Amino acid sequence: MTLDLFDSLGGMEPREETLGPGARVLRGFARAQEEAVLSALHDITSASPFRHMETPGGFRMSVAMTSCGAWGWVTDRTGYRYAAEDPVQGRPWPQMPEVLRELARTAAASAGFAAFCPDSCLMNRYVPGAKMSLHQDKDERDFSAPIVSVSLGLPAVFLFGGTERKDRPARVRLSHGDVVVWGGPARLRYHGVMPLKPGHHPRLGAQRINLTFRKAC
Ligand code: SIN
Ligand code: FE2
Numbered sequence: 033m034t035l036d037l038f039d040s041l042g043g044m045e046p047r048e049e050t051l052g053p054g055a056r057v058l059r060g061f062a063r064a065q066e067e068a069v070l071s072a073l074h075d076i077t078s079a080s081p082f083r084h085m086e087t088p089g090g091f092r093m094s095v096a097m098t099s100c101g102a103w104g105w106v107t108d109r110t111g112y113r114y115a116a117e118d119p120v121q122g123r124p125w126p127q128m129p130e131v132l133r134e135l136a137r138t139a140a141a142s143a144g145f146a147a148f149c150p151d152s153c154l155m156n157r158y159v160p161g162a163k164m165s166l167h168q169d170k171d172e173r174d175f176s177a178p179i180v181s182v183s184l185g186l187p188a189v190f191l192f193g194g195t196e197r198k199d200r201p202a203r204v205r206l207s208h209g210d211v212v213v214w215g216g217p218a219r220l221r222y223h224g225v226m227p228l229k230p231g232h233h234p235r236l237g238a239q240r241i242n243l244t245f246r247k248a249c
Contacts, residue, residue, distance in 0.1 A: 097156055100155070103152040114249060136182075143215075172246055178216070186239060191223060195221055195222070
């Protein structure tokens with residue numbers, strides 16, 4: 033696998049990698065904003081803490097989630113949807129801080145998607161063993177905007193498949209500060225995350241946090 037090979041070469045990996053038309057990995061893109069991003073994360077999760085939600089089928093997700101922005105993604109026994117209120121706190125989700133909005137906008141632009149204007153940021157917290165099964169992001173109203181995904185903390189293996197569930201996914205190692213953007217012809221590609229390996233990250237400890245920016249509504 034080409035990407036794993038580049039990874040194992042340490043400092044020699046390219047700063048940008050393509051995962052096919054409309055899909056790119058921007059290595060280390062969020063690093064320059066690290067302090068501001070971590071401080072925004074702290075404020076958001078103080079107001080709307082991470083929680084384990086239930087799937088429509090009645091399973092507790094291993095990934096804990098929260099959101100910021102006008103819309104937050106939620107799941108419970110009645111299904112998946114975007115909601116304007118945090119159902120746990122009974123009030124709107126925390127606003128999307130400008131530093132996050134700008135990070136998502138510039139990442140999208142550098143991957144070829146101009147004028148990305150996210151109204152939702154789903155925040156996922158993985159502890160060792162937590163994973164996300166292959167899925168498509170398709171609860172958004174229109175698919176013309178890309179998805180921008182920021183990885184923080186422990187490294188993970190991101191699975192990036194095709195537009196059909198049966199397509200064999202590529203395995204992409206994502207580290208602290210890496211950003212993946214997928215849109216256009218790649219917008220509905222299946223993706224997921226392998227179970228997180230134990231470890232310790234100097235800034236985030238024994239966890240991985242992923243932020244996905246979306247245009248939900
Ligand atoms: C997601 O698909 O919402 C999360 C992807 C990731 O954690 O990298
Ligand atoms: Fe997703």
